[in-house]
Amino acid sequence: MTDTEIASKVKEIICTILKVSQDAITEETAIGDLPQWDSLHHLQIITALEKNFNFRFTPDVMMELEDVSDLIAATTERASL
Amino acid sequence: MIPVAGQILRQADRQPDKTALTDGRITLTYAQLRSAILINVQRLKSLNVGYGDRVMIVADRQPGFVPLYLACHLSGAVTVPLPADIAPSRYAFIKKKVNPRLIIGFTDPDISTLALSAFASGDEAEVKAEPTSCDCPELPDLSDLAEILFTTGTTGEPKGVLLSQQNLAASVRNIGEFIGNTTDDIELLVLPLSHSFGLNRLRCALSNGQTLVLSGGLGNVKRLFRLMQEFQVTGLGLVPSGWAMLHHLSGDKIAQFKDQLRYLELGSSAMELADKQELMRLLPHTRICMHYGLTEASRSAFIEFHTEKAFLDTAGRPSPHTQITIRDEQGTVLPCDTLGEICVEGESVTSGYLDLPREGSFWGRAFRTGDLGRLDAQGYLTFYSRKKELINVGGEKVSPLEVEEVLRSLDFVQDCACVPTPDPRGILSEVVKAFIVTDRPELITFESIDPLIGNRLEGYKHPALYAVTDKIPRTSSGKIQRRLLT
Numbered sequence: 122m123t124d125t126e127i128a129s130k131v132k133e134i135i136c137t138i139l140k141v142s143q144d145a146i147t148e149e150t151a152i153g154d155l156p157q158w159d160s161l162h163h164l165q166i167i168t169a170l171e172k173n174f175n176f177r178f179t180p181d182v183m184m185e186l187e188d189v190s191d192l193i194a195a196t197t198e199r200a201s202l
Numbered sequence: 203m204i205p206v207a208g209q210i211l212r213q214a215d216r217q218p219d220k221t222a223l224t225d226g227r228i229t230l231t232y233a234q235l236r237s238a239i240l241i242n243v244q245r246l247k248s249l250n251v252g253y254g255d256r257v258m259i260v261a262d263r264q265p266g267f268v269p270l271y272l273a274c275h276l277s278g279a280v281t282v283p284l285p286a287d288i289a290p291s292r293y294a295f296i297k298k299k300v301n302p303r304l305i306i307g308f309t310d311p312d313i314s315t316l317a318l319s320a321f322a323s324g325d326e327a328e329v330k331a332e333p334t335s336c337d338c339p340e341l342p343d344l345s346d347l348a349e350i351l352f353t354t355g356t357t358g359e360p361k362g363v364l365l366s367q368q369n370l371a372a373s374v375r376n377i378g379e380f381i382g383n384t385t386d387d388i389e390l391l392v393l394p395l396s397h398s399f400g401l402n403r404l405r406c407a408l409s410n411g412q413t414l415v416l417s418g419g420l421g422n423v424k425r426l427f428r429l430m431q432e433f434q435v436t437g438l439g440l441v442p443s444g445w446a447m448l449h450h451l452s453g454d455k456i457a458q459f460k461d462q463l464r465y466l467e468l469g470s471s472a473m474e475l476a477d478k479q480e481l482m483r484l485l486p487h488t489r490i491c492m493h494y495g496l497t498e499a500s501r502s503a504f505i506e507f508h509t510e511k512a513f514l515d516t517a518g519r520p521s522p523h524t525q526i527t528i529r530d531e532q533g534t535v536l537p538c539d540t541l542g543e544i545c546v547e548g549e550s551v552t553s554g555y556l557d558l559p560r561e562g563s564f565w566g567r568a569f570r571t572g573d574l575g576r577l578d579a580q581g582y583l584t585f586y587s588r589k590k591e592l593i594n595v596g597g598e599k600v601s602p603l604e605v606e607e608v609l610r611s612l613d614f615v616q617d618c619a620c621v622p623t624p625d626p627r628g629i630l631s632e633v634v635k636a637f638i639v640t641d642r643p644e645l646i647t648f649e650s651i652d653p654l655i656g657n658r659l660e661g662y663k664h665p666a667l668y669a670v671t672d673k674i675p676r677t678s679s680g681k682i683q684r685r686l687l688t
Binding site: 140151152153156157158159162164168180184187 | 262285286287394417418419420421422423424425427444447450451452453455596627629630653656657661662
């Protein structure tokens, strides 16, 4: 999977879980910016990314996640390990 | 005792330049908050919203919500705060029930609504541009209805809890007395504002002249800890699953604030003893207060973990100015150490439900919680179980009937039943598990069913686990025997 494909899949997972269209988010959209992006849905996103890309986020990584671009970067880094 | 909105206006007289609200981007002093409230009172008046009119309002955790919400109360209007992600069917039901004069923050195909941005948010330019010398309206009476909060009824239909100005003011007084907040406290608000817990934290902090920091929620832990550091936050409120989530996402990071956090309020669902002890270890100097309560009887009991550590397996003692009795099926008060229904009495307790008789919900003035428990000789309350068939998903109450109705509408579901089950991730206290009778067992997976439920149910109501079964056990009268399903 290329970095572009990973980014696209991460965004698709986020939008599917938040039940919003792809236009509703950009890479700058921060966690919590959309009312739907509450802690419950955030946990579902984390779990879905871990399951889909077969890795586990550690607390020190999760603490640094602030927006969509952080989620893409963290996933890309771990998915390619 | 005066209405909460009046208490907040008084704080603006006492300390006009103190920060009342901030989200890290927009900051309002108490004087600006007062100006924005008074401008919004005038705007509501120009929209013909007056005494007793109901206003459905999106409960958004942003500074703009606060002056509008308080202006509604000051105008004598009745607020109906609702979450932004409310399911369309629930929204439609509530709209029909409350017959609102005004809807704010929702798009509605049937009537015109207004955006939150149509009201003064406290933006500095705006409040300076508009006259602020408009007379402060007369405060509403304590007996006036202030708010209708919708909870999950056992039948699956939402029930509107009626809360008067007195109920809200009494709650603020009771909570403040137990927690012991000071005007110097700075509180971080991460709780949803469509529920009693979050709204009470907002009202407590502002009526006490504190600074309130609004955060986007617990998912964005980086922003949360940055706000805690930047504003030197001294207190916050969390549901137990919120703490589990924060712990999961950030490990022991909260311990870095052990000398800064003066208080933590927990509530809305039970918490494992081990989790309580872990919090005490991480926050040895913090006043960790946990409440037992319902929307109908806010903060009925309180316990503080460090000073009452011998009683951590209880829900604590009745809150200040609140009486708890344990009663039998006839409403007779039972002696100590006897199991019965927990009933609550006090000025913070609701007068009843919208369009429903009091009968069945009260014994005299005592509200029947539907929960089973007992009081010991020292006044400590032990909660045993919920008589009502509700599933507690991280503090959100879910009626299994509502979920079953949606599942039964799927053509491959012949019969079904939903039960609570412990969250396999250990974060939410319970999640919904659905047992399905079907001749298409290959379709009974989370991945295939969840998209079909879509937005017909709010996210927390979606079953997290599915199982196929041959038959749903029922009593001779047809009632589902949920306890036989595990």
